[in-house]
Amino acid sequence: MSGVLDIAIGHRFGPDGPALDVAFTAPPGVTALFGRSGAGKTSIVRAVAGLLKPDVARIVVGERVLCDSTKGLWVPVHRRRTGYVFQEPRLFPHRDVLGNILYGAPGRSLSQDDEAIVDMLGLRDLLRRNPATLSGGEAQRVAIARALVSRPDMLLMDEPLASLDSTRKAQILPYLERLRAEARVPILYVSHDISEVARLADTLVVLDRGTSMAAGPAVDLLADPALARHIGALNTGAVLSARLSRADAGDGLSEIDLNGVRMLVPQVAARPGAALRLRIPATDVMLAATRPEGLSALNVLPVRIVAVEDGRGPGVMVQLELADTTEGPVRLLSRITRRSARALDIRAGASAFAILKTVSVAPAAIGGAVLTPSGAPLSADGTVP
Amino acid sequence: MGWLGPEEWQAVLLSLRVSLVATLVALPLGLAVAWALARGRFRGHALLSALVHTPLVLPPVVTGYLLLLAFNPSAPLGAMMESLGLPLAFRWTGAALAAAVMAFPLMVRPIRLAFENVDPALEETAGTLGASRLRVFLTVTLPLSRTGIIAGVVLAFAKAMGEFGATITFVANIPGETRTVPSAIYAFLQVPGGDAAAWRLVLVALVLSLGAVVVSELLTRRAAR
Numbered sequence: 001m002s003g004v005l006d007i008a009i010g011h012r013f014g015p016d017g018p019a020l021d022v023a024f025t026a027p028p029g030v031t032a033l034f035g036r037s038g039a040g041k042t043s044i045v046r047a048v049a050g051l052l053k054p055d056v057a058r059i060v061v062g063e064r065v066l067c068d069s070t071k072g073l074w075v076p077v078h079r080r081r082t083g084y085v086f087q088e089p090r091l092f093p094h095r096d097v098l099g100n101i102l103y104g105a106p107g108r109s110l111s112q113d114d115e116a117i118v119d120m121l122g123l124r125d126l127l128r129r130n131p132a133t134l135s136g137g138e139a140q141r142v143a144i145a146r147a148l149v150s151r152p153d154m155l156l157m158d159e160p161l162a163s164l165d166s167t168r169k170a171q172i173l174p175y176l177e178r179l180r181a182e183a184r185v186p187i188l189y190v191s192h193d194i195s196e197v198a199r200l201a202d203t204l205v206v207l208d209r210g211t212s213m214a215a216g217p218a219v220d221l222l223a224d225p226a227l228a229r230h231i232g233a234l235n236t237g238a239v240l241s242a243r244l245s246r247a248d249a250g251d252g253l254s255e256i257d258l259n260g261v262r263m264l265v266p267q268v269a270a271r272p273g274a275a276l277r278l279r280i281p282a283t284d285v286m287l288a289a290t291r292p293e294g295l296s297a298l299n300v301l302p303v304r305i306v307a308v309e310d311g312r313g314p315g316v317m318v319q320l321e322l323a324d325t326t327e328g329p330v331r332l333l334s335r336i337t338r339r340s341a342r343a344l345d346i347r348a349g350a351s352a353f354a355i356l357k358t359v360s361v362a363p364a365a366i367g368g369a370v371l372t373p374s375g376a377p378l379s380a381d382g383t384v385p
Numbered sequence: 386m387g388w389l390g391p392e393e394w395q396a397v398l399l400s401l402r403v404s405l406v407a408t409l410v411a412l413p414l415g416l417a418v419a420w421a422l423a424r425g426r427f428r429g430h431a432l433l434s435a436l437v438h439t440p441l442v443l444p445p446v447v448t449g450y451l452l453l454l455a456f457n458p459s460a461p462l463g464a465m466m467e468s469l470g471l472p473l474a475f476r477w478t479g480a481a482l483a484a485a486v487m488a489f490p491l492m493v494r495p496i497r498l499a500f501e502n503v504d505p506a507l508e509e510t511a512g513t514l515g516a517s518r519l520r521v522f523l524t525v526t527l528p529l530s531r532t533g534i535i536a537g538v539v540l541a542f543a544k545a546m547g548e549f550g551a552t553i554t555f556v557a558n559i560p561g562e563t564r565t566v567p568s569a570i571y572a573f574l575q576v577p578g579g580d581a582a583a584w585r586l587v588l589v590a591l592v593l594s595l596g597a598v599v600v601s602e603l604l605t606r607r608a609a610r
């Protein structure tokens with residue numbers, strides 16, 4: 001059932017239209033397609049679903065070839081077994097919620113697996129409701145359940161949160177995190193919101209004007225200073241995996257462990273040992289040549305400079321590695337001005353101190369599929385002030 | 386309805402039968418043509434649209450005459466129908482055909498509009514959920530167009546009930562066979578003292594037509610909500 005999704009697409013929209021030329025592999029887990037609007041994200045997903053027929057393409061999921069233009073092979077939309085979640089819920093107005101959920105499973109009632117999906121998405125009390133009476137967030141959850149119940153070989157999510165306001169987004173994100181933890185199929189997730197990507201993606205494909213600029217593990221790419229140009233300096237930031245070491249470190253703080261380095265963050269509602277995903281925007285990391293004294297910031301960490309990437313404008317992107325890690329390396333990004341970089345003599349190989357204000361870890365930036373031993377979902381950002 | 390005479394009663398029953406058969410026969414073709422006009426992109430789209438609407442603007446007597454030319458027993462088409470055991474000329478079945486042709490544009494129009502109003506995104510979504518094109522049509526397009534389809538059926542039925550010109554040209558005015566309500570009214574008005582019978586049928590026609598239009602209007606409003 002689970003499989004790797006292999007994608008190679010070449011297409012031109014009209015004789016003078018934009019071109020799309022991408023090739024990448026989406027391993028199991030969430031692969032985020034990230035880029036500005038017009039970068040070709042949706043076209044890729046539509047081609048995978050069979051809703052867009054590219055000029056040349058080869059798309060394979062696991063062992064199944066969905067299309068191969070060299071062999072003239074084209075599996076029609078309804079035989080592809082893709083669970084497609086669109087930007088809008090697109091619920092069938094003439095069916096109730098249950099009727100919508102079961103559309104992709106004709107002739108059967110909710111199986112045990114389906115019941116689990118209904119519960120995971122919190123739809124138990126909505127089954128007999130008319131779609132018109134649902135809120136935007138509820139409707140989108142129904143759309144996700146409908147896609148899952150059709151037992152797809154892959155899940156395609158085209159900005160499923162884009163039509164929701166930030167409150168509803170925050171409500172639905174924990175469900176997506178559970179999905180990421182429990183779905184056994186590859187998930188293609190289109191987004192232009194880097195915080196969403198940072199929170200959900202295992203693999204990242206950065207797209208710009210129809211070509212893929214980079215593809216690889218999200219943690220590596222988001223910390224790659226060379227990609228800052230495509231992601232946008234303000235969007236760039238390292239995504240780190242951490243463990244909760246002390247839930248209550250006093251003064252409303254929690255202590256987390258980054259491969260042996262301790263850091264203080266706003267209190268996290270999870271048990272010690274829980275896995276956390278943490279995003280630290282490059283603009284929130286300052287650098288000092290010597291250990292600063294009398295500073296209000298709580299986290300001052302010795303680092304080694306890995307690379308300095310000159311960008312357009314006044315800024316440079318500095319890649320850092322925490323110096324005191326006991327396990328694998330932990331890399332951060334810091335955006336500072338070119339003038340500061342010169343003044344502090346910031347260059348590859350040098351040692352420095354990274355200064356992170358504790359409050360710079362925004363609520364939405366702490367995430368991760370956190371499951372309690374009982375299996376009940378626990379949103380890591382639930383109680384952050 | 387004891388106040389209707391046997392001849393009038395016969396005309397009413399015949400009209401109902403002719404109109405019902407005409408509507409039922411036209412419906413599958415009407416759905417197909419409405420679908421083609423709403424969603425199809427093909428050569429001859431405009432021609433098909435024009436052809437469907439022709440009976441609306443052509444003098445009914447011309448339509449009836451063309452039908453007679455095509456389906457009289459010595460014409461190839463007429464002979465074929467005869468050998469199939471379905472003679473049309475001067476039969477009630479011919480009256481049904483004439484009524485179906487005349488009612489066809491009125492049936493297609495609301496159905497086509499209803500199809501056009503179905504969000505293609507929903508059909509697309511159904512496809513990604515594993516539904517074949519036929520299943521998409523049956524489970525998404527049709528149910529979402531139902532009010533338009535019912536409106537088209539009601540309008541077509543009402544038009545068939547009132548059809549006169551093409552019917553009388555194609556199948557004449559034979560009591561018990563092709564004398565529908567309008568033909569009967571016409572016949573009663575031709576004989577002295579037939580006014581009373583004609584008036585009773587006029588009343589029947591008024592009630593049926595008004596009823597159909599009201600039903601159609603109610604359905605359209607419900608669809609608009």
